[in-house]
Amino acid sequence: MNTQNAGGDIPSNQKPAFSVTAGTSLSNNLNGLDVIYYTKTLWPRAVAFLKEIVEINSYTLHANGVRENAKRISHQFASFGFQEHTIPSSLADSGDHLILDSGGEGKSILLISHLDTVYPPSEQLLGYSVWDETKSRIVGPGTYDIKGGTVAIWLLMESLRQFEPELFASFRWIVAWNAAEERLNKDFSGIVNEMLSTPPVACLVFEGDNQRSEGFEIITSRSGMAIYQISVRGRSTHSGNGHAHGVNAILKLSELVCDVASLTNYTRNTTLNVGVITGGDSTNRVPDFAEARLEVRYRDPTHYAEVKAALMALCDAGDLEALLPGSRCEVVVKLLAEIPLWPEEEGGSELAKFWLAAGEFCGQKLTASCRSGLSDANYFASTMRTLDGLGPRGGNPHSVIKTPTTVKITEFVDQSSFAVKNQINTLAVIELMKTALRVDKNA
Secondary structure (H helix, E strand, C coil), X not given: CCCCCCCCCCCCCCCCCCCCCCCCCCHHHCCHHHHHHHHHHHHHHHXXXXXXXXXXXXXXXXXXXXXXXXXXXXXXXXXXXXXXXXXXXXXXXXXXXXXXXXXXXXXXXXXXXXXCECCCHHHHHHHXXXXXXXXXXXXXXXXXXXXXXXXXXXXXXXXXXXXXHHHHHCCEEEEEEECCHHHCCCHHHHHHHHCCCCXXXXXXXCCCECCCCCCEEEEEEECEEEEEEEEEECECCECCCCHHHCECHHHHHHHHHHHHHCCCEHHHCEEEEEEEEEECCCCCECCCEEEEEEEEEECCHHHHHHHHHHHHHHHHCCCCECCCCCCECEEEEEEEEEECXXXXXXXXXXXXXXXXXXXHHCCCCEEEEEECCCCCHHHHCCCCCEEECCCCEEECCCCEEECCCCEEECCEEECCHHHHHHHHHHHHHHHHHHHHHHHHHHC
């Protein structure tokens, strides 16, 4: 294993101590280089931990693998002495959520990751046969989404305990892993919320950093999403002798798919994607049934309301008729799921100032952005201050290259990003904790 590349180039333009608020500094004149050097000492253990959990297949519906992943993670965090809770996910055939809780009456901070990946056991077996580590990248299932994020949480916790032991011990820490995040199962956020008597100082989500090679990213908002199903019922007849008396459900559905696609509006950050179509069973019958599933992603709730109304109005579009009197198609539109928008004004920007200041102090370009992809942050942000994208840099999440005979998983994490991202996270969280205590003292 390459144990020397956790931090990349070490910045040389750092000040003696970091503070967001004038007049405060970290204990013992801690500076960013201290965190970098300490992370490098942790890196052999961190990369060994990452290797072990990447090699565990934890596909959402591979419950035993999800539980095995949770067991290995719990072992890695055992030295903190937190109480462990495992709660079955409400999603059938998935595993158990894992929650580690330090307990105590102090102010709380919530750290979020997830246990599952999108790669079924067969795909991982074919597409990932050996630990693939280079100087800059580690390639493998879940390296970026989100097992690298789990390692980033461990690095942060170790760093906080090392540099600010009393401050660290004064807070209640809840570290939680969703067993079925890739299916966006919403029971997880409710379970975690029930453990909190008051909102935490912050909910920090360790999804990966999208910046590829220069600088780093944090996420302050995410698009909302809705899933719809369009069903078309027609009239089946022989495709030759009875063609004129049939009502082709696939034909009607194809017209509706074009109507759906026309609702995409890039200017207003709304996209519609028809991802699944089914219908018919042979070429010599006019198909009497066809169905499509689609998703809407949006950032403007007013525009989404307009799109939703337009989709539901498709129920009145059953205008395809046969020559046979009274035979026409029926269109039914159903809303299957809605996942809330995380708007930027809900806490993300307020927390971002700590990370932006830490990034500037460390000599790193850090960008706060909105992401169209979804995460557990969509659910947590409505009830608490939330920040996302705190994991390491990487790319190609969920990605495979397939040929008729081979499968290659291309997801990767930039191992040179772990130490610098941990440097930023550590400095930002320490100042966040100190600020929370000052506010409480002055209240």
